[in-house]
Amino acid sequence: MSISSDARLSAPSALRNRDPILDVLAAVLPPAGLVLEIASGSGEHVTHFARHLPHLAFQPSDPAAEARASVAAHVAAEGLANVRAPLALDAAVADWPVGPAAAIVCINMIHISPWPSTLGLMAGAGARLPVGGPLVLYGPYLRDGVETAPGNRAFDESLRRRDPAWGLRRLKDVAAAAEKHGLALERVVEMPANNLTVVFRKSA
Numbered sequence: 260m261s262i263s264s265d266a267r268l269s270a271p272s273a274l275r276n277r278d279p280i281l282d283v284l285a286a287v288l289p290p291a292g293l294v295l296e297i298a299s300g301s302g303e304h305v306t307h308f309a310r311h312l313p314h315l316a317f318q319p320s321d322p323a324a325e326a327r328a329s330v331a332a333h334v335a336a337e338g339l340a341n342v343r344a345p346l347a348l349d350a351a352v353a354d355w356p357v358g359p360a361a362a363i364v365c366i367n368m369i370h371i372s373p374w375p376s377t378l379g380l381m382a383g384a385g386a387r388l389p390v391g392g393p394l395v396l397y398g399p400y401l402r403d404g405v406e407t408a409p410g411n412r413a414f415d416e417s418l419r420r421r422d423p424a425w426g427l428r429r430l431k432d433v434a435a436a437a438e439k440h441g442l443a444l445e446r447v448v449e450m451p452a453n454n455l456t457v458v459f460r461k462s463a
């Protein structure tokens with residue numbers, strides 16, 4: 260991430276992947292309501308989505324104060340009225356400081372945090388989404404029967420060197436964790452650079 264003269268951080272990957280992710284979101288998000296983003300990072304995703312989906316309200320969040328300051332600075336710089344102030348939210352900690360959400364989006368957190376963050380994400384999403392509400396994930400995953408791209412293997416090794424609790428997850432394990440909280444795997448969309456967008460829906 261690079262740093263601008265104010266609190267705004269910039270992640271080159273976010274600028275590359277935000278349009279392909281937006282295309283999927285436009286197809287799967289509900290027509291109205293609050294979209295909760297977990298692990299907002301720089302805030303370049305939520306501001307982009309809010310600008311292009313003005314009929315929705317967005318609630319960014321991140322446990323890192325630096326990220327929250329960046330999100331708020333990006334929102335202020337763009338003058339977006341449909342983005343709420345970022346919340347301090349650690350997916351791994353129960354009792355998220357937010358109520359129900361029509362949809363939940365989480366980009367590039369699952370492999371860059373310990374596994375309990377994913378378990379907390381599923382519990383929190385399962386408790387907050389209405390029946391039919393989507394949980395949308397984006398990132399690289401390991402898939403049974405699909406050869407892992409060399410770039411993703413190297414990325415996995417570099418993540419584990421940084422923190423042994425990090426690393427690419429098996430999509431099957433993520434889907435099993437989701438299922439325990441009533442979140443059924445609906446679709447897997449192949450994205451550029453060997454990433455996936457994974458859509459779950461809260462079942463009855």
Ligand SMILES: C[S@@+](CC[C@H](N)C(=O)[O-])C[C@H]1O[C@@H](n2cnc3c(N)ncnc32)[C@H](O)[C@@H]1O
Nearest residue numbers: 273298299300323349350351366367368372376
């Ligand atoms: C690689 S960054 C991704 C940021 C942004 N979503 C993006 O794709 O540019 C990972 C983010 O996950 C956040 N994070 C790590 N552990 C978390 C947790 N347990 N709950 C919520 N966010 C977490 C970090 O603070 C960081 O902002």
